[in-house]
Amino acid sequence: MFLVKRASFYLLTFWAAITLNFFLPHLMPGSAVGAVMARAHGEMGPGALHALELAFGVNVHQTLLQQYGIYLSHLAHGNLGISFTYFPEPVSQVIASTLPWTLFLIGLATIISFVVGNLLGIYAAWRRGRPLASVLPIAFTVMAAMPYFWVALIFLYVFGFLTGWFPITHSIGTEVTGIFHRFGSIMYHATLPALTIVITSMGGWMVGMRNNLVSVLSEDYVILAEMKGLPEREIVANYAARNALLPAITGFAMSLGFVVGGALLTEIVFSYPGIGYALYQAVTNQDYPLMQAIFLIIVTAVLIANFLVDLLYSRLDPRVSND
Amino acid sequence: MDQDTKTPPAFAVEHLTVRYPSERGWVQAIRDVSLQVERGKLVGLAGESGSGKSTLVLAATRVIRPPQVAVDGQSFINGRSILNLRDAELRKMRWSTFSFVTQSAMNALNPVMRLRDQMRDTIRAHDRSYQPSVADARAREVMDMVELPSSKLLSYPHQLSGGQRQRAVIALALLLRPDLIVMDEPTTALDVVVQREIIDLIRRLQNDQGFAVVLITHDLSLLLEVAHHVIVLYGGRVMEAGPAEQLVENPLHPYSQALMHSFPPLHGAVSAQVGIPGAPPDMVSPPPGCPFAPRCDRVMGICRTTMPLLQTVGQVDVACHLMNDQNREVKTL
Amino acid sequence: MSKNRSWMWAVPAASALFLAAMGSGAFAAPVGPHVGGSISIVASPHGPWADVFNPFAPGETQDDIVGDIYEPLVEWNGSTGAHKAWLAQSWAWSNSNKVLTLHLRHGVKFTNGQLFTSADVVFTLDMMKKYPAIDTSALWSYMTSVKAEGPYTVKITINKPDATFLYYLTGTYMVPASLWKNKNPVLWTDPNPVGTGPYQLKSFSPQNIILKRNPHYWQKGKPYLQTVYYPSATSNGSVILGLADGSIQWSSIYSPDLRNSFVSKDPSTNHTDVSSGGYDWLYVNLHQYPLNLLPVRRAISDAINRKALSVISESGYSTPSRLDGIDAAQSSWSTPALNKKAAAVYNPKLAESILAKAGFKRGPNGMLLTPKGKPFTVNLVTASSFTDFVSMTSQISSMLHAIGINTNITVTSVSNYSNKMEDGSFSMGVMWGASGPNPFYTLNPLMNTEYSAALGQPAPDNIERYSNPRVQQLANEYDASTSVAVHKSVIDQMANIMATQLPIIGLLNRNSPNEYSSATIAGWPTASNPYWDNSADVGPIVVLTQLYAKK
Numbered sequence A: 001m002f003l004v005k006r007a008s009f010y011l012l013t014f015w016a017a018i019t020l021n022f023f024l025p026h027l028m029p030g031s032a033v034g035a036v037m038a039r040a041h042g043e044m045g046p047g048a049l050h051a052l053e054l055a056f057g058v059n060v061h062q063t064l065l066q067q068y069g070i071y072l073s074h075l076a077h078g079n080l081g082i083s084f085t086y087f088p089e090p091v092s093q094v095i096a097s098t099l100p101w102t103l104f105l106i107g108l109a110t111i112i113s114f115v116v117g118n119l120l121g122i123y124a125a126w127r128r129g130r131p132l133a134s135v136l137p138i139a140f141t142v143m144a145a146m147p148y149f150w151v152a153l154i155f156l157y158v159f160g161f162l163t164g165w166f167p168i169t170h171s172i173g174t175e176v177t178g179i180f181h182r183f184g185s186i187m188y189h190a191t192l193p194a195l196t197i198v199i200t201s202m203g204g205w206m207v208g209m210r211n212n213l214v215s216v217l218s219e220d221y222v223i224l225a226e227m228k229g230l231p232e233r234e235i236v237a238n239y240a241a242r243n244a245l246l247p248a249i250t251g252f253a254m255s256l257g258f259v260v261g262g263a264l265l266t267e268i269v270f271s272y273p274g275i276g277y278a279l280y281q282a283v284t285n286q287d288y289p290l291m292q293a294i295f296l297i298i299v300t301a302v303l304i305a306n307f308l309v310d311l312l313y314s315r316l317d318p319r320v321s322n323d
Numbered sequence B: 001m002d003q004d005t006k007t008p009p010a011f012a013v014e015h016l017t018v019r020y021p022s023e024r025g026w027v028q029a030i031r032d033v034s035l036q037v038e039r040g041k042l043v044g045l046a047g048e049s050g051s052g053k054s055t056l057v058l059a060a061t062r063v064i065r066p067p068q069v070a071v072d073g074q075s076f077i078n079g080r081s082i083l084n085l086r087d088a089e090l091r092k093m094r095w096s097t098f099s100f101v102t103q104s105a106m107n108a109l110n111p112v113m114r115l116r117d118q119m120r121d122t123i124r125a126h127d128r129s130y131q132p133s134v135a136d137a138r139a140r141e142v143m144d145m146v147e148l149p150s151s152k153l154l155s156y157p158h159q160l161s162g163g164q165r166q167r168a169v170i171a172l173a174l175l176l177r178p179d180l181i182v183m184d185e186p187t188t189a190l191d192v193v194v195q196r197e198i199i200d201l202i203r204r205l206q207n208d209q210g211f212a213v214v215l216i217t218h219d220l221s222l223l224l225e226v227a228h229h230v231i232v233l234y235g236g237r238v239m240e241a242g243p244a245e246q247l248v249e250n251p252l253h254p255y256s257q258a259l260m261h262s263f264p265p266l267h268g269a270v271s272a273q274v275g276i277p278g279a280p281p282d283m284v285s286p287p288p289g290c291p292f293a294p295r296c297d298r299v300m301g302i303c304r305t306t307m308p309l310l311q312t313v314g315q316v317d318v319a320c321h322l323m324n325d326q327n328r329e330v331k332t333l
Numbered sequence C: 001m002s003k004n005r006s007w008m009w010a011v012p013a014a015s016a017l018f019l020a021a022m023g024s025g026a027f028a029a030p031v032g033p034h035v036g037g038s039i040s041i042v043a044s045p046h047g048p049w050a051d052v053f054n055p056f057a058p059g060e061t062q063d064d065i066v067g068d069i070y071e072p073l074v075e076w077n078g079s080t081g082a083h084k085a086w087l088a089q090s091w092a093w094s095n096s097n098k099v100l101t102l103h104l105r106h107g108v109k110f111t112n113g114q115l116f117t118s119a120d121v122v123f124t125l126d127m128m129k130k131y132p133a134i135d136t137s138a139l140w141s142y143m144t145s146v147k148a149e150g151p152y153t154v155k156i157t158i159n160k161p162d163a164t165f166l167y168y169l170t171g172t173y174m175v176p177a178s179l180w181k182n183k184n185p186v187l188w189t190d191p192n193p194v195g196t197g198p199y200q201l202k203s204f205s206p207q208n209i210i211l212k213r214n215p216h217y218w219q220k221g222k223p224y225l226q227t228v229y230y231p232s233a234t235s236n237g238s239v240i241l242g243l244a245d246g247s248i249q250w251s252s253i254y255s256p257d258l259r260n261s262f263v264s265k266d267p268s269t270n271h272t273d274v275s276s277g278g279y280d281w282l283y284v285n286l287h288q289y290p291l292n293l294l295p296v297r298r299a300i301s302d303a304i305n306r307k308a309l310s311v312i313s314e315s316g317y318s319t320p321s322r323l324d325g326i327d328a329a330q331s332s333w334s335t336p337a338l339n340k341k342a343a344a345v346y347n348p349k350l351a352e353s354i355l356a357k358a359g360f361k362r363g364p365n366g367m368l369l370t371p372k373g374k375p376f377t378v379n380l381v382t383a384s385s386f387t388d389f390v391s392m393t394s395q396i397s398s399m400l401h402a403i404g405i406n407t408n409i410t411v412t413s414v415s416n417y418s419n420k421m422e423d424g425s426f427s428m429g430v431m432w433g434a435s436g437p438n439p440f441y442t443l444n445p446l447m448n449t450e451y452s453a454a455l456g457q458p459a460p461d462n463i464e465r466y467s468n469p470r471v472q473q474l475a476n477e478y479d480a481s482t483s484v485a486v487h488k489s490v491i492d493q494m495a496n497i498m499a500t501q502l503p504i505i506g507l508l509n510r511n512s513p514n515e516y517s518s519a520t521i522a523g524w525p526t527a528s529n530p531y532w533d534n535s536a537d538v539g540p541i542v543v544l545t546q547l548y549a550k551k
């Protein structure tokens, strides 16, 4: 029953999202053709305007409702259309070549950030009073407060350009062959961008965990666990952290969901081929098909992440499912 | 009485002083308290909220410890000096020698673990040859003792009623057959009928199994029905201590008397409930004399300047200037 | 892996090279053009590549690469408008300039081994007729037919004389009929392109497109460089780092401080120059009062400090322009008389007196009132992502304010801005204009009603909606003739109209910087040998076929 209720809620949300997704771009002023003309800065021939309209299939005389119907039927057939920005590349192809990198880099960084941030948060709360435990939250709060763009540029300049320790562009080296070498190259290229994401986003998790844990530590069941003579490790893990983690799970799910939106600034600074830049291109070029597809993916991912969290939450917190 | 010299008391505290640091200065929660709990006895610790009951047992068992508090004096369980014990030794003693039923059973259980697992981990922490099946068998036993169906072992705390939860916490306390169970207001959050049941349960278990109990409550009348011995605490000091029936029949300290009257007896007619007028003292700067002096209706000049010493009157120890010979008549008036 | 390493060892490797050069190499005989070596080019940052090599695909994302693979009939120099015979060796007009006969080069082969012939030219052009969506130069609005006469001759008939037709026709890329005949050229991505160009696709990845030398290229022995890398980039910042550490050798990115960030790293090898590419204009809506009054436009022009626009908004790359649409690289089309007439002045006092003479008075708040007594307010529109235009717009706004004209600025999205401009729903805005091999390609579209449209309909070029029958006559004269003298005279008269009528107001000659490194590669156009425009954009094959590795 719980599942059925949740599932129908998600289906409804999904429908609302794809409908909004269709209508919103059509309310935006301007057109894709205008954007292409503008980017060419007058370098296109006199017939370009007309030709582009033909190619993009805009100015077709259909009512918005008809277009909505076509959009839904295309969606149902998995047809996401053709990107205007990368014309005539199908949108599915654009996504296939960018999304995996995003999932890998941003997903990995988000998970590392969450895990490390929470572990440090646990340390800072459990050992509060010790110098390191007091310094860590401050240090990472400061990190989180610094503009990401700036941090990323500094890392790129120092660890990429000046020292030459890490590559300054791309997600993999040129003409790298062999599974082993490719894997090595991919990890090597991901190090710097992932590091910048982790260190700038970790502070939030850490401070959140620390604060949650400090209040959980004074709960009777944690004190009782100590009275029971449990090993410290078990008290922290099973009694304190497990309860302190619950509020962070929802936030984590949301950030996992938004992973598919990419990290535009990371991708720009490190020339990393993710979906964030594709979305940015889509928006600046009024590339509706691409925009709609990416928003669709984001919505789907967020909904799936939420659904998984619902499931996970009912496992982690038995109070949720049995009401 | 030579038995006493061979077998040490289940719990003993000597000249214990406990202070909490606070922004306004030291909170002197316990001041030079000594007491003993003989094996197999049920000793009540009574006093209004804030009088230091919890602090006393928690500090004496090192649940609260520096730097949270400053502790002076000595504390012994089964004759072993708790305050000087190594951490690992103490951890071993916990629960197997002395266990707790904490103040609010509502929050004493981990909300995200099944009852069974909260029992299993306790056994595992103390038993090298831990086996889940053996542990579960013991868990079923203690559930039986508190009259809960063992199917409840698979429940999460939120699936139990208040009374069931309290029983579960007691079952947990029995798990490792301790010599001493400290119960801090085990019935406060419960309705009267359930309170009754729990108190009966405790008394029965204590009778059957012979562990010692320190039962903390601010309800003196309750104690008088179940306890062998009662200690009345106020302002971080012992006001009066003695056999339960003595305190029922004839409470000597004006504070004990006031406390007696402020609660209806558990078995008996509900008479008008009278709180004690006034408020407990500020423990950062407690009055120099008797802490009860500001609220006492028979206060004397000396009460405000000098703390009366505990003196033995019959079977009872009392700390009150009224007990001095020259003041006796005043009392009998 | 090799690329990978080069990041790590860039610094030591560079110094080792330097030492070697000092030791013996410096005095060794220079190595001449030979086959071998490689180059990395980033024309501009536009993110990961798409697997699209269709030369008819709209947009500019991949056209720099496509231009190395596919070739046009004639190469046109983007800066000067000079041409170079390419797949077509020669051409001639006949039948009162309505028939164009093209003579194709012999022995040109596609990279699949097939011969390039007139059939391919006819096929390519016919395909544009069949699919108007790829006819971005609207060739078929002039053409009536295209026919092959033997394998190396093509005859094209147009419906009326048009001298600009040649330029747009011969810039079109030629594709092999055999491979395209069953394709829809609008939707075909062409992932394995086969062209006649100096390079062919070696491998594609969204991060790097790698081209290899076409060994059977029709220019015998060329190209010299074995491999061309096109790494993708998402920001100017990373391109500059790549230029500075030597991993990129050629780019055409815009960066305000190239001297510091690039040239100064090694002035002996790191160079910049500029390509000139048309004008930035201040468009004025001629349907709006009082902008339709000539004195008002004249005053606005005189109130604008073009030097400040150049230095503050364009880091000095783009330079103050004349008023007549003849840019610096095309000055041979001008005359001394025109030079004088078309010079822009900066004289706010003069501007104020022109307005006063035209009946504009100061209102109570010190700002101008039109002769009709209404406050004189103009709205400027610009696009937020064109930061240079935004900066120019706000400068112009304060310059106009200084002579008493109230201004409002609307900053919007690129596409909204360009739609507003095209539809004529603007009063003033800074924008580019058309350009081509000579000033006619600039002036005619800007002033000819053929390139205009009703208000509310998109106009391709004449967005201020200037209407002057004389311009039409001149355009017809130009189109009817192939004589340079006639063309010169038409341009002179059109430029005169532009400079005196000011339908729109010239601001800057748009120049864009190019960056290149001669550390490992030689053969670049230089100040002393400016054989071609040095832009890495848009199929840079004339330069690319000259470049060779230094060792």
Ligand SMILES: Nc1ncnc2c1ncn2[C@@H]1O[C@H](COP(=O)(O)OP(=O)(O)O)[C@@H](O)[C@H]1O
Pocket: B020, B021, B022, B027, B029, B047, B048, B049, B050, B051, B052, B053, B054, B055, B056, B283
């Ligand atoms: N963590 C603490 N910090 C400071 N003062 C405390 C703290 N805990 C208890 N106290 C004070 O110590 C005194 C005794 O408290 P407590 O032992 O909880 O009393 P009881 O259990 O009898 O209600 C009270 O005055 C209380 O305010």
Ligand SMILES: [Mg+2]
Pocket: B050, B053, B054, B055, B103, B184
């Ligand atoms: Mg208490």
